[in-house]
Amino acid sequence: MSGLIGKKIGMTSVYDADGKNIPCTVILAGPCVVTQVRSKEKDGYEAIQLAFDDKKEKQTNKAERGHFAKAGISPKKVLAEFSRFESGHQKTFGDIIKVDIFEEGEYIDVVGTSKGKGFQGVVKRHNFAGVGQATHGQHNRLRAPGSIGASSWPSRVFKGMKMAGRMGGNRVKLVNLQIVKIISEKNLVLVKGAVPGSNGSYVIIERWK
Amino acid sequence: MNKAEIMKYVEDNVIEKRELPAFKAGDTITVHYKIKEGNKERIQNFQGVVLQRAGKGATETFTVRKISGNIGVERIFPVSSPFIDKIDVNKRGVVRRARIFYLRELQGKKARIKEKRK
Numbered sequence: 001m002s003g004l005i006g007k008k009i010g011m012t013s014v015y016d017a018d019g020k021n022i023p024c025t026v027i028l029a030g031p032c033v034v035t036q037v038r039s040k041e042k043d044g045y046e047a048i049q050l051a052f053d054d055k056k057e058k059q060t061n062k063a064e065r066g067h068f069a070k071a072g073i074s075p076k077k078v079l080a081e082f083s084r085f086e087s088g089h090q091k092t093f094g095d096i097i098k099v100d101i102f103e104e105g106e107y108i109d110v111v112g113t114s115k116g117k118g119f120q121g122v123v124k125r126h127n128f129a130g131v132g133q134a135t136h137g138q139h140n141r142l143r144a145p146g147s148i149g150a151s152s153w154p155s156r157v158f159k160g161m162k163m164a165g166r167m168g169g170n171r172v173k174l175v176n177l178q179i180v181k182i183i184s185e186k187n188l189v190l191v192k193g194a195v196p197g198s199n200g201s202y203v204i205i206e207r208w209k
Numbered sequence: 210m211n212k213a214e215i216m217k218y219v220e221d222n223v224i225e226k227r228e229l230p231a232f233k234a235g236d237t238i239t240v241h242y243k244i245k246e247g248n249k250e251r252i253q254n255f256q257g258v259v260l261q262r263a264g265k266g267a268t269e270t271f272t273v274r275k276i277s278g279n280i281g282v283e284r285i286f287p288v289s290s291p292f293i294d295k296i297d298v299n300k301r302g303v304v305r306r307a308r309i310f311y312l313r314e315l316q317g318k319k320a321r322i323k324e325k326r327k
Binding site: 009010012013014015019021026028181183186188190199200 | 220
């Protein structure tokens with residue numbers, strides 16, 4: 001697996017050779033710095049930690065300052081661990097990783113935090129169909145959840161019953177998104193289709209091989 | 210670079226710029242549209258009144274409405290579509306708004322748009 005931390009910028013569309021309109025998301029990906037290398041001997045697993053996006057010294061606490069000073073870089077906003085980079089991309093402490101680890105046309109996964117939807121009913125949250133009809137005397141049950149269980153047995157509502165509640169704001173991974181274009185001089189990746197989260201939110205781009 | 214600057218950079222550099230004549234809602238235009246049939250390509254004309262231009266940048270579109278045998282037909286074209294061969298502006302109309310959806314309710318003589326005096 002190899003990957004990068006990025007920032008969702010926004011959506012646009014490009015045209016392919018056949019003139020087909022391809023909706024795509026622009027992601028500012030990297031450059032990321034390796035701030036820590038996890039090894040089997042020391043940590044029990046192999047991974048590297050990447051850092052992305054500058055932040056002010058003032059907003060950084062002492063522990064973090066020390067962590068970044070070790071790598072010899074300015075404080076960063078996001079840290080993420082990537083388990084074992086591919087052998088061709090063996091990285092060491094302090095290395096800078098750029099978008100050139102990806103190629104145009106290959107398939108990647110994108111992890112992000114979905115947009116928060118607030119407290120939502122079952123129709124929106126769990127794709128329920130609502131109860132009954134809208135007409136024929138039917139009254140105020142249009143988006144209701146219906147029955148949530150039987151009566152004397154079991155005399156309780158089962159755990160995990162799909163009900164209304166907070167929706168969105170979850171970690172969401174989309175797999176097999178195609179890279180439409182890479183603009184390496186500006187560290188930009190154009191990914192086919194939508195990506196979880198609002199514009200400006202952080203995403204993790206990863207590739208499993 | 211902030212988000213808006215990055216989007217502008219992408220749209221300027223990745224998407225091919227089309228040179229189209231300036232037109233706005235109320236104008237009568239002819240869109241020469243390339244249509245692929247198997248391997249052959251031919252050009253179809255769509256003439257009508259522009260109802261609106263929507264969106265901006267690479268994703269901008271415009272809506273053209275024509276009356277075809279008493280039935281209103283509307284078609285939406287992306288401005289940067291490579292299938293648009295060219296656009297002729299036939300008439301410049303005088304309208305007071307940017308989106309003239311009221312035209313859908315009008316028929317016959319009422320559906321005329323005053324032409325701009327040169």
